[in-house]
Amino acid sequence: MEGVEENDMKQRLQELQKQLGKKQLFEQAVSTISSLFTLSYASASPSLQNLFYTVVCRVATILKARYTAQGFWTSGLQLFLEAEKLVAQPSQKDHLRKCIAQTKEHLSELDNQAEGVERVQNQTRGYLFEGHLTVDPEPPQPEWLVQSNLLSAMANLVPATTSEDQTGNSNTSEEAARILQGLVDRLDDIVPMFMDEGSTAPRVPPASKEVVAKLPVITITEEILNKLGTDAECCICKENLIVNDKMQELPCKHTFHPPCLKPWLDEHNSCPICRHELQTDDHAYESRKEREKEAEEERRGAANAVREGEYMYV
Incomplete structure (x- = not known):
């Protein structure tokens, strides 16, 4: 190749590597990369072959970090299989084989989930309501009712289990164990029922969309990458940074991929590194936070005054 x-x-x-980060372009970009790999890899120079391999590895990284849809992973699998046949370096072959195994495992999990949904849909649909068999499936019980039934059943079985243990009958004990397992499975939902809601810290609202939209976006250049080092990565998706990566900068100066940062801020609203919190659109939360800040400043002022008074009388 000239x-x-x-x-x-x-x-x-x-250019195709940039397109991988755009969901609507991902599958087409992977298909084009696969075609180019087949046509040009064998006649390419070592540096171009390394670039081919780097782009294929980027596909694997983006799949693991961002996408779960079956179509994306199917297109990725086809690329990995084609690349594994053509690369010559043993280390590259080994890495691509791992990518193939992980991709097949993910696709198998998706198939199992689909089969589970189909089995549920094929189960008996009708249920008895006021003496008549309905056509529609029975609606699920509300969570509070499920929890209440489990707690009531456990409360009734505990005395019975104690008396049955003395006679050697294990049926009640087995039933108690089954219900206890049900309680354990729902522990995260049941525990808050016994806690004072006022004593638990409220979930932080998501960051303001306007604030997030105004966060500056920088492009990684060779100079920036040299300063950051070859191991520089986005701390959310753990993907190594490369030239031309777009990175969004928080007020604390830490940077992350924009597609990684937005869902993180929606869920946590804080910098993954230093926990700096962004402004939200929840006025009640912001007012409470401001009051807590003022109260903390007052407490510090009072503590300083006490220390100064003690110093004067020493």
Whole structure:
């Protein structure tokens, strides 16, 4: 492959690598990369072959970090299988085989989930209501009723289990164990019933959309990457940074991929590194936070005054 053609191919691969980060372009980009790999890899120079391999690895990283849909992983599997046949370096072959195994495992899990949903849908649909068999499936019990029934059953079985243990009958004990397991499975839902809601810290609301939209976006250059080091990564998806990556900067100066940062802020609303919190659209939460800040400042002022008074009388 001539030098001009190689430069054109490098530019095309870099452009396709950018497209991988856009959900609507991902599958088409992977398909194009696979075709280029098949047609041009064998005749490419070692540097271009390394770029091909880097782009394929980027596909694997993005799949694990961002996408779960079956179509994305199917297209990725086809690329990994094609690349594994063509690369010559043993370390690259080993890595691609791991990618293939992980992809097949993920696709198998998706198939099992789909089969489980189908089995549920094929179960008997009708249920008895006021003496008549309905056509629609029985609606699920509300969570509070499920929890109440479990707690009531356990309360009734505890005395019976104690008396049955003395006679050697294990049926009640087995029933108690079954219900106890049900309680354990729902522990996260049941525990809050026994806790004072006022004593638990409320969930932090998501960051303001306007604030997030105004966060600056920087492009990783060779100079920036050299300063950060070769091991620099987005701390959310753990993906190594490369030239031309777009990174969004928080007020604390830490940066992350925009597609990684938004869902993180919706869920946690804090910097994954230093826990700096962004402003929210919840006025009640912001007012309470401001009052707590003022109260903390007052407590510090009072503590300082006490210390100064003690110092005067020493």
